[in-house]
Amino acid sequence: MNLDTGKNAIIRLFNVTKHYGGKPALQNVSMDILPGEFVFVSGPSGAGKSTLLKVLYLAETVSDGQILIDGMNLSRISSTRLPYLRRRFGMVFQDFKLINTRTVFDNVALALEVAGKKPGFIKKKVMHVLRITGMEKKAHVLPPTLSGGEQQRVAVARAVAGDPDIILADEPTGSLDQESARRVLEILLAYHKKGVTILVASHHLRQLEAMVTGRSIVLEKGRLTSATRLDPYTV
Amino acid sequence: MTRYIKKALADIRSNRFLNLITMVTIALSILAVSLFFLFFENLGRVLDGGDRTGRAMVYLAPEFSETMRPEVESAVQDMAGVVRVAFVSKDQALARLKNEMAGSTQFLDTLKESPLPHALEIQIQTRDGFEQMAAAVEQIESLEMVESVEYGEKWLARFLHLFHLFRMTGYALGGLFLLIAFFITASTVRLVFYTRQSEVEIMRLVGATDRFIKMPFYITGLIQGGVGGILGLLILYVAYLLVGSGVSGIMGDLFDVNVRFLSFTAMGGMLGASTFLGWFGCYLSLRQLLK
Numbered sequence: 001m002n003l004d005t006g007k008n009a010i011i012r013l014f015n016v017t018k019h020y021g022g023k024p025a026l027q028n029v030s031m032d033i034l035p036g037e038f039v040f041v042s043g044p045s046g047a048g049k050s051t052l053l054k055v056l057y058l059a060e061t062v063s064d065g066q067i068l069i070d071g072m073n074l075s076r077i078s079s080t081r082l083p084y085l086r087r088r089f090g091m092v093f094q095d096f097k098l099i100n101t102r103t104v105f106d107n108v109a110l111a112l113e114v115a116g117k118k119p120g121f122i123k124k125k126v127m128h129v130l131r132i133t134g135m136e137k138k139a140h141v142l143p144p145t146l147s148g149g150e151q152q153r154v155a156v157a158r159a160v161a162g163d164p165d166i167i168l169a170d171e172p173t174g175s176l177d178q179e180s181a182r183r184v185l186e187i188l189l190a191y192h193k194k195g196v197t198i199l200v201a202s203h204h205l206r207q208l209e210a211m212v213t214g215r216s217i218v219l220e221k222g223r224l225t226s227a228t229r230l231d232p233y234t235v
Numbered sequence: 236m237t238r239y240i241k242k243a244l245a246d247i248r249s250n251r252f253l254n255l256i257t258m259v260t261i262a263l264s265i266l267a268v269s270l271f272f273l274f275f276e277n278l279g280r281v282l283d284g285g286d287r288t289g290r291a292m293v294y295l296a297p298e299f300s301e302t303m304r305p306e307v308e309s310a311v312q313d314m315a316g317v318v319r320v321a322f323v324s325k326d327q328a329l330a331r332l333k334n335e336m337a338g339s340t341q342f343l344d345t346l347k348e349s350p351l352p353h354a355l356e357i358q359i360q361t362r363d364g365f366e367q368m369a370a371a372v373e374q375i376e377s378l379e380m381v382e383s384v385e386y387g388e389k390w391l392a393r394f395l396h397l398f399h400l401f402r403m404t405g406y407a408l409g410g411l412f413l414l415i416a417f418f419i420t421a422s423t424v425r426l427v428f429y430t431r432q433s434e435v436e437i438m439r440l441v442g443a444t445d446r447f448i449k450m451p452f453y454i455t456g457l458i459q460g461g462v463g464g465i466l467g468l469l470i471l472y473v474a475y476l477l478v479g480s481g482v483s484g485i486m487g488d489l490f491d492v493n494v495r496f497l498s499f500t501a502m503g504g505m506l507g508a509s510t511f512l513g514w515f516g517c518y519l520s521l522r523q524l525l526k
Binding site for chain 2: 057059080083084085086087089091097098099101102110111113114115119158162
């Protein structure tokens with residue numbers, strides 16, 4: 001299945017294949033994602049959803065095929081350029097990936113520190129995103145003292161702090177209760193409305209699909225099997 | 236840079252024990268190496284001589300007569316490096332010998348005349364080392380009426396040989412201590428890095444460059460090296476204050492030289508070496524770990 005939406009796409013995949021020790025995780029995946037699109041990637045466990053996201057932020061390299069991010073060919077990106085590419089992404093993971101020895105504020109600030117932003121700007125921006133995510137009052141606590149939902153909101157705050165063009169969320173609600181999941185998704189939706197491109201990989205999307213206009217794609221055994229346009233008013 | 240320094244200080248605080256071990260190891264290594272330096276610097280000053288002169292005896296030929304004395308004395312005095320010339324007649328030499336032999340001089344009383352040669356007791360500058368003395372002696376030996384010159388060259392050569400041997404051993408042991416400190420620093424960086432591996436992974440995911448990740452480690456290494464170096468020199472200085480005056484008294488009596496603490500150049504060198512050591516341990520470890 002080929003999801004070609006034209007040359008204006010911010011993310012383009014051409015016959016992307018990824019093998020792990022001969023076992024295929026992605027097979028000939030081709031698709032385009034337009035700027036500002038909300039894309040759900042669903043499918044059963046082991047279908048290749050996480051791998052798809054990993055090859056996008058270059059945690060893994062593809063075995064075959066090509067990926068273009070805003071016209072940049074990922075296979076030609078040097079290791080010294082990679083950090084600059086990653087700053088264009090905001091990433092959210094199921095296991096949050098927060099630094100437990102740093103406060104909530106410091107965790108969020110990290111995304112701006114790596115970009116060399118000034119301390120004054122960082123303070124202002126971090127407090128702003130913590131306010132949006134409802135974590136302002138927990139700015140000076142350590143992540144292990146927070147609930148899973150709160151930790152994920154901190155992770156989302158970190159993902160959006162650097163004003164990314166694209167947010168990649170790998171099972172962002174996987175370990176959260178319904179209420180926490182809803183709050184996390186609301187934050188993502190708010191950024192989607194601001195024009196940020198969002199890719200969410202999850203194997204239980206019913207709650208997500210009911211909230212947003214976007215596109216749902218399904219992966220099975222590493223292959224793209226279906227694509228549906230979502231509209232919450234018609235679901 | 237302030238951000239990196241703050242981060243490095245925070246890292247040191249959060250890994251107090253490991254960092255303390257590294258600093259103490261560097262301090263002990265610097266202490267050992269500085270001790271060698273202190274020893275050799277002071278021994279060097281002893282070799283140079285307290286007043287920077289050496290004594291030599293110029294034995295004159297049997298044909299020498301007292302009438303030739305002004306001419307020979309002046310020829311020796313004009314030699315480069317000679318600072319004092321004193322004539323010792325054969326009778327004076329015999330009297331000295333009798334004096335030195337104390338009670339066992341009966342056989343000397345049987346002598347009709349002194350069998351000892353006339354001599355000149357001279358002092359030669361050794362500011363540029365004993366080689367300067369050897370050169371002056373060689374020139375004096377070539378003078379007419381000079382039979383031979385003695386200045387304890389065999390003893391001196393043996394002493395110099397021993398001194399060089401000591402110095403080489405000192406260099407080798409010093410190098411060994413520095414190498415040990417280097418390996419311990421590198422290992423500490425590895426341990427700290429492993430404890431922070433997930434943090435480094437997260438940093439990379441949010442777009443940190445290698446420089447951003449490495450800088451706090453480098454600054455930690457520089458601080459470890461610098462603090463270790465200062466600590467090592469401080470320990471040596473305290474030891475010097477405690478035992479230095481006693482040793483200085485003995486040295487003063489024996490060689491007319493007082494024990495001095497390390498020169499500023501040597502201290503600067505030690506501090507530079509320890510700081511470099513801290514950084515270099517970090518550099519090599521990170522180069523391997525962040526491949």
